[in-house]
Amino acid sequence: MSVTLTIDGTEVTVPEGTLLVDAAKRRGTDVPVFCYHPKMKPVGMCRVCLVEIGRPARDRATGESLLDESGDPLIQFGPNLETACTITVGQGWQVRVSSEKAIQGRKEIVEYLLTSHPLDCPICDKGGECPLQDLTMGHGSGESRFLFDDKIRLAKRYPLGELIFLDRERCIQCARCTRFQDEIVGDPVIGFYERGRRLEIVTYSDPGFDSYFSGNTTDICPVGALTTADFRFGARPWELNSAASICPHCPVGCNLTLSTRREASNAGRDVVKRVMPRQNEQVNEIWICDKGRFVHHYARSPERLTSPRVRKNGKLVKASWNEALTRAAEGLKGAASSAVGIASGRLMNEDLFNLKELMAALGGRAILVDSMAGGNLIQRYGVGVGSNLGSLGKRDAVLVIAADLHEEAPIWWLRLKQAAERGTTLIVANARATRLDDYAKHRVRYGPGEAVQAALGLLHLNGGDPELARFEGDRALKSAARAIKRARNVTIFFGQEGLNYAGTEALARACALITESKGRVGKSNNGLVAVWPRANTQGAWDMGLRPEPAGLHRALAGAVAAYIVAADPVGDDPAAAAPFEKLSTLIVQDLFLTATAELADVVLPAQAFVERAGTFTSGERRVQRLYPAVGALAGSLPDWKIVANLAHRLEVDLEDKAAPLVFERIAAAVPDYLGLSYDDLAAVEPQWPEVGGADLYFGGTAYANKQGLGVQLAPRGAGRPLKWKAPPRASAGKDLLLTPVTVLYDRGSALRHSRLLEGRIAPLQLILHPDEIERLGLSEAGEVEISWDGRSERLKFAASTDVPPGSALVPRGAGLALSDPTPVTVRRSNS
């Protein structure tokens, strides 16, 4: 049903239930707003969206429309102005946004807001992109009738935590920030305190403002009350240039805008001043997580490599590119098919393609280090084109299994939470409680390491092989299976928690079979999404790299030379150093001198994402483009170029001129990417809500997307039938199954080199169930000794009732060299 009304004399037709403020915006009329935000429920708190509304008059007795002398419907205007953000449109209404009365009403609200709002725009970070500033310029009266000395003075630099600062004088009490935290992300860790003019924003969480999404409140704050520790007093918005990028830290692929400025502090070169969300309603909408926003400082770390190094007399010394590449080429040439290329999903498609081509030409292998299977199945059973978590509704279901999305892919978590609140059936299956459970309709709990059994149980109940009956499971699993059966569309997110490589392979198959059982492979909002450990793990699979199921040591057995790009296997596990030491040539290409690089014969300095052009392929298989935001660090080169330069010395022809040209080769050689070009990836279309303009319908400072929405690849479809695989049994016997769980703030090189998030890095500690702590006779404080495979480690421990019986948890990448779930013996530490 649609409704037709007149706004400032122009007729407009919008769907029934549209808010007046949105209807006006769709027609191109800005009704100014502060508290209203198109992503949140209207509250009508700030009163600035006042308009005059005329409604068709009706005869009270008969209900008939009354007509004026000329036979048109008689329109009656009420005596008062009304808030356009809380009222849904009505048929035949006449709305005046720009009438003298409406403007006068808004003027009075602005005058009132300014009674205590400081006019400190010249030193305010929001100045230049502030709707209050714009509205004051447009609507404000030149002088105030209020008493100057009656102005309330409040704290101007109040840290809500170490990331977000509050200027209490600037707050206009619109509650956008508190509503965002409560309504959108479910972290009500900031709130209002007191009432009226004494109202203040407070936080009582520890650490302050404890939420992975806190930075978004500074985007949607319509004044300069909330600012980030990162950008505060950093630059004026009008001094900034911007470049489009893609967040390189998880497989969501959030669209970013990097704001840059040339600075003397960097010898007149560009510096990234802030990382902002760029609107992509199909990926991240207008949000990003705090890791993506604040972790970029590693790119400017003084520890970045600025020159190649080669080993001479046992020592790594600086060398020219020519010398280093020649040395590396000699090593690879000598090794030929005994050369191994090792890379991670941190690289872009262009880098991975060149690396794969080089290794293929040498006859060696290209190994992906990310220890999770399923990329080949995603190519067949991935989500269909047009899939969008933002479009999921009541008839759709989502299964999340063996993943903790809040930690692994925060924006997927946020969007699934919102989908669940719109009525999508959310099924969360895990060995332990995770934060998505709060929004799940079905919570399937399985034993430690038994994700595959649970998935096969779900498959059985959806009409799989009768042999699967033994995995049927409990009532929760049965009702979850029924929900999958009933749903029209089913998206499945699978992760690697509690599984080793073989386990993830079996899980991916089981999930693919569930997709197949629905018979909607390739349709939008149907299919698999892998919760990869890296931003571009899917791209690595697509470019032809494969993990070595038996582990890296197997890949290195018999190898003479290894070329390691964007991976640090020795840093991940110092005990894995031996096979690298035995190589006759070890080449390492990275941003930093990693533990692996310290063992290398040749070290090649690569560029950070802020300096790069290239593409990532997200977990939803959307290929998206990054643009260089700042000049490259002197001495470094993009990975694809280093690989190509190396290839030339081995007489292998690879593209070495520009990233788009490498992509042309990808588009000619990789079937799923056939015919794609950088231009396709740069295509945009209008998105709702509008953000990023100088309008008064203020959606926040997230940037409008002018540089590309990316292209979602079509899955190839089922093809030859899949068979399910007997799940490997995870048995810990008398021991505890120690399960690494992914945490957002781990001790990875990005976080270690970014001072801002230092205080939030997850501590290395063993997490035990309180019953286990009692059974082991552990005192409240102290350490435990864990041992496995002849190794042992002393760790602090903490208690949590979420730990499944028979297991213990440890944050992944926090310092313990363990990536697979492993049976360990836990003992009281003697000292």
Add this chain to the structure above:
Amino acid sequence: MLAENYTQEIEAILAKYPSDQKRSAVMPLLFLAQREYGTLTNEAITEVGELIGLQTTEVASLVGFYSLYHDRPGGKYRIQVCTDLPCALKGAQAFADELCEKLDIEMGETTPDGQVTIEQVMCLAACDRAPLFQLQGPNGFRYHEDQSIGSAMALIESLRVRGQVDRAHRLTAS
């Protein structure tokens, strides 16, 4: 700890609400905590939040909103004067200022004998009877409307006398 000292009271309060709507019990639990601790300290607020699965910040927001909850120590009695616009137009601001002057304390402070705290609060929903205040004491609270400095000072004096009588009682009893 509330959970340990008031197990039964807490159960009785929680029993009044559906088990999936525990958060509804926040108000009576805050009163319980206030009775236990005198004022609602951060610890008290955190405890209440833990009892019903609310963030400390959410509970604190309620404490900040309502004038019947106290987040800082005060006297035995609290005189809470509404000075919002309608009351101010009827002289409540001048009344509050003068009362402070008479008692020789600043707004928000307590008399040296620990008997009376004067506080300024938001709307008490009785604008037509301004100047008015809400008197909070050990036996609950009550409105005192259409006040003058004379009537307010007489009330304060009677509270003081009552306080001395109470103390005398306690002394003879012990």
